[in-house]
Amino acid sequence: MTSRERRNLVTGLAFTSLWIVGFGVFLLYPVAASLFYSFCDYSVLQSPVWIGLENYERLAGDGVFWHSLRNTLFYAALAVPLGTIVSLSLALLLNVEVKGRAFFRTVFYLPSIVPVVATSMLWLWIFNGQYGVLNAVLRPVLDLVGASPPAWLSDPSWSKPALVLMSAWGVGNSMVIYLAGLQDVPKELYESASIDGASPWRRFWHITLPTISPVVYFNVIMSLIASLQVFTQVFVIAGGLAGQPNPLEGQPARSLLFYTLYLFSTAFYDLRMGYASAMAWILFVLIAVLTVTANRLAARSVHYAN
Amino acid sequence: MPRRFPDTLRLGPRLLAATALVLLAGACSRAPKDERVRVVYWEKWTGEEMAAMKATVDAFNRSQDRIFVEFLSVSGIDRKTLLATAGGDPPDVAGVWVQNLAAWSDAGALEPLDPLIEASGRTVEEFMSRYEEAFTRICSYDGKIFGLPSTPASTALHWNKKLFREAGLDPERPPRTVDELYEFSKKLTKRDPATGRLVQIGFFPRDPGWWRWSFPLWFGGSLLDEAGNISLATDPNNLEAFRWVEQYSDLYGAEELNVFMSGFGQFGSPQYPFFAGKTAMVFQGVWLNAYMRQYAPGLDYGCAPWPIADPEIGHYTVIEADMLVIPRGAKHAKEAFEFIEYVNSANTAATSREELRGMELLCFLQEKNSPLREWSPWFAANHPHPFIDVFRELARLPYAGHVPLMGVWEEYSREVNVVEERVRLKQMPPERALALAHDRMEESWRRHRESVDRQRRAAVRRGERAAAESSALESPPTPTAALLP
Numbered sequence: 001m002t003s004r005e006r007r008n009l010v011t012g013l014a015f016t017s018l019w020i021v022g023f024g025v026f027l028l029y030p031v032a033a034s035l036f037y038s039f040c041d042y043s044v045l046q047s048p049v050w051i052g053l054e055n056y057e058r059l060a061g062d063g064v065f066w067h068s069l070r071n072t073l074f075y076a077a078l079a080v081p082l083g084t085i086v087s088l089s090l091a092l093l094l095n096v097e098v099k100g101r102a103f104f105r106t107v108f109y110l111p112s113i114v115p116v117v118a119t120s121m122l123w124l125w126i127f128n129g130q131y132g133v134l135n136a137v138l139r140p141v142l143d144l145v146g147a148s149p150p151a152w153l154s155d156p157s158w159s160k161p162a163l164v165l166m167s168a169w170g171v172g173n174s175m176v177i178y179l180a181g182l183q184d185v186p187k188e189l190y191e192s193a194s195i196d197g198a199s200p201w202r203r204f205w206h207i208t209l210p211t212i213s214p215v216v217y218f219n220v221i222m223s224l225i226a227s228l229q230v231f232t233q234v235f236v237i238a239g240g241l242a243g244q245p246n247p248l249e250g251q252p253a254r255s256l257l258f259y260t261l262y263l264f265s266t267a268f269y270d271l272r273m274g275y276a277s278a279m280a281w282i283l284f285v286l287i288a289v290l291t292v293t294a295n296r297l298a299a300r301s302v303h304y305a306n
Numbered sequence: 307m308p309r310r311f312p313d314t315l316r317l318g319p320r321l322l323a324a325t326a327l328v329l330l331a332g333a334c335s336r337a338p339k340d341e342r343v344r345v346v347y348w349e350k351w352t353g354e355e356m357a358a359m360k361a362t363v364d365a366f367n368r369s370q371d372r373i374f375v376e377f378l379s380v381s382g383i384d385r386k387t388l389l390a391t392a393g394g395d396p397p398d399v400a401g402v403w404v405q406n407l408a409a410w411s412d413a414g415a416l417e418p419l420d421p422l423i424e425a426s427g428r429t430v431e432e433f434m435s436r437y438e439e440a441f442t443r444i445c446s447y448d449g450k451i452f453g454l455p456s457t458p459a460s461t462a463l464h465w466n467k468k469l470f471r472e473a474g475l476d477p478e479r480p481p482r483t484v485d486e487l488y489e490f491s492k493k494l495t496k497r498d499p500a501t502g503r504l505v506q507i508g509f510f511p512r513d514p515g516w517w518r519w520s521f522p523l524w525f526g527g528s529l530l531d532e533a534g535n536i537s538l539a540t541d542p543n544n545l546e547a548f549r550w551v552e553q554y555s556d557l558y559g560a561e562e563l564n565v566f567m568s569g570f571g572q573f574g575s576p577q578y579p580f581f582a583g584k585t586a587m588v589f590q591g592v593w594l595n596a597y598m599r600q601y602a603p604g605l606d607y608g609c610a611p612w613p614i615a616d617p618e619i620g621h622y623t624v625i626e627a628d629m630l631v632i633p634r635g636a637k638h639a640k641e642a643f644e645f646i647e648y649v650n651s652a653n654t655a656a657t658s659r660e661e662l663r664g665m666e667l668l669c670f671l672q673e674k675n676s677p678l679r680e681w682s683p684w685f686a687a688n689h690p691h692p693f694i695d696v697f698r699e700l701a702r703l704p705y706a707g708h709v710p711l712m713g714v715w716e717e718y719s720r721e722v723n724v725v726e727e728r729v730r731l732k733q734m735p736p737e738r739a740l741a742l743a744h745d746r747m748e749e750s751w752r753r754h755r756e757s758v759d760r761q762r763r764a765a766v767r768r769g770e771r772a773a774a775e776s777s778a779l780e781s782p783p784t785p786t787a788a789l790l791p
Contacts, residue, residue: 041757041760041761043413043757043761044388044389044392044413045388045391045392045410045413045414045415045634046413046414046761046765047764047765047768049760049761049764051760058753063746064746128568128569129564129565129568129569130565130566130568130569131569151561151564151565151568152568153568154564154565154567154568155561155564156731156733240572241568246720246723248720249720249723249724249727251723251727252564252727252731253724253727253728253731253733254724254727265716265720268384268385268388269384269716269717270409270714270716270717271388271409271413
């Protein structure tokens with residue numbers, strides 16, 4: 001290394017030092033520490049005591065842990081496909097040459113810039129069993145068949161589907177990414193397909209989808225990760241329901257007890273940081289496995305242009 | 307077998323906390339420019355409760371010239387105090403929830419107040435005998451005092467006299483037994499004649515949902531047996547309590563009740579069902595009067611003990627108080643205790659608002675009942691709450707219930723709440739809901755005691771002073787067994 005190269009290196013490191021320190025102190029160290037704590041009996045207030053695999057063994061027999069995992073997987077299994085369909089459909093519509101296209105694009109993106117807490121409070125009222133807008137619309141319709149709408153968030157069998165519906169509200173970000181992907185689809189392909197007499201559906205299926213498949217892949221992975229980590233909405237909603245003073249229970253009747261909510265209460269209320277760290281690492285492994293699986297599947301169906 | 311791990315790894319959280327605090331220090335420090343010792347006090351309340359405490363802090367700061375208490379209103383008090391204590395830089399005084407007391411002292415995070423009480427020239431017995439007995443019980447854990455009350459309260463049945471009149475009931479006579487409570491509720495229930503939907507109900511066990519854990523105690527049951535084991539599913543009186551919960555789901559219809567309940571507003575709002583006239587009776591704390599003045603002025607109501615559920619127990623109430631504690635590692639523990647002692651004292655000869663001191667000043671401003679046995683005549687005669695005597699009497703009941711002081715209480719209370727949910731929603735019969743929660747808590751309680759034991763042994767191996775004092779052979783603390791005297 002010449003002296004000039006060394007000087008450049010030092011300058012470069014000096015310029016990035018803030019990030020390096022921040023990364024080390026606020027990310028690398030906590031991540032490494034949490035792995036260590038997951039093998040410890042650790043209450044935050046006392047020094048960790050090494051207990052080997054005990055936390056993991058206990059998690060295997062913890063019914064509420066499995067319940068929270070099931071709740072989360074149920075949510076992800078519905079929210080990811082719904083989000084993908086809604087955001088892709090919106091992107092396709094907004095890609096059509098119509099008057100006021102910029103206006104519509106803005107309107108459909110708007111919900112994504114509303115903070116999650118505000119959105120959650122809003123949906124809390126939309127879903128309200130007695131005064132909610134949604135039920136005000138549904139009631140007369142369902143009356144015709146002699147049924148009445150559910151109390152949504154207050155009803156354990158409808159609370160998760162309600163959250164799934166709510167998640168479709170925030171698809172703006174993936175919609176924009178889809179839109180960018182759609183603009184990259186070569187127009188010539190559509191033109192030649194039209195000349196050959198391909199229907200719009202066939203053009204979508206054989207041209208659009210394969211061309212944007214990397215974008216679909218990216219969005220699905222991102223929304224899968226986000227769904228498995230869903231926290232804020234649930235925390236606000238489970239705590240904002242009438243007569244539900246403690247969001248940590250995942251009320252009603254634990255139907256909204258999601259993985260991260262259980263992790264949070266275990267760590268900071270029950271003072272079992274070691275146990276919660278083990279949960280965090282299981283979630284990490286779960287997400288990693290799902291991503292790798294998706295990667296394998298994608299190898300066959302995702303087409304990259306070059 | 308637990309093993310020791312390198313000390314360097316323990317430095318991490320401290321370094322982190324230290325970095326954060328250095329960054330914050332510039333913004334927060336506004337030390338008085340005199341020789342006084344600065345005591346940092348974190349409190350969770352906002353609004354009127356905070357204003358009252360702030361006034362009490364100011365009164366303390368004026369009352370002497372050696373200590374200056376710096377009052378900070380902090381949200382998420384439990385987690386912030388916890389992390390600050392773990393990081394080795396806690397406030398000198400923190401106003402935490404009573405349910406934090408046992409868990410935190412199991413983790414060695416709180417300074418026992420006994421030596422400080424004794425240093426002030428009184429025995430602990432003398433000091434604590436000044437309180438109504440129920441309040442002394444929630445301050446002590448494992449034979450030591452770990453906190454002293456700051457927002458004391460007893461709870462009562464509140465009933466809406468106007469709705470009683472409309473239903474043809476005597477507005478001056480509250481229900482005296484749970485059977486009467488049920489009968490009155492039936493009479494006070496109104497449905498929309500066209501749709502059959504509920505528009506008003508008498509009483510609803512879930513409202514406000516803060517004392518669901520106390521239903522078993524009210525019915526003569528227990529949460530822990532005499533040996534300190536979980537007794538949720540083994541005490542037959544507990545089953546009675548949750549059958550009582552189920553009774554109301556049957557009365558109103560579980561689903562209909564759920565829909566009706568979803569229209570309830572939050573407590574601090576005019577839409578709170580008792581304020582809005584949707585419920586005619588509710589168990590609420592002494593604070594309700596102040597909220598009513600703000601959100602439902604002129605509401606004609608009365609206060610009475612919880613109706614009798616078990617003749618052997620008779621009248622019942624739940625006692626609550628927040629706890630002023632000194633976290634482990636506080637820099638000015640002695641001065642902090644002087645402040646706590648001031649808040650927990652009173653001028654029993656006070657003849658005007660200006661002469662009120664400590665607890666009476668705080669409780670006068672917060673419109674609550676003082677937990678001390680002796681009240682100054684002025685405080686008793688001029689208290690802003692019209693029914694303060696009811697609450698004073700309630701605090702004296704031999705069967706005043708309170709949260710059990712046990713290290714896994716956060717979790718236990720959640721489990722009991724889930725039992726109530728499952729029963730109320732008619733998801734499962736009370737027996738099954740209780741059995742599920744019981745099994746879970748038994749396991750968790752065993753684990754907790756194991757963990758406390760393990761931590762103590764580890765601390766002794768490290769040769770930590772505090773741990774060495776309490777013998778390693780000593781078994782982990784068992785909580786106040788019966789929870790009821």
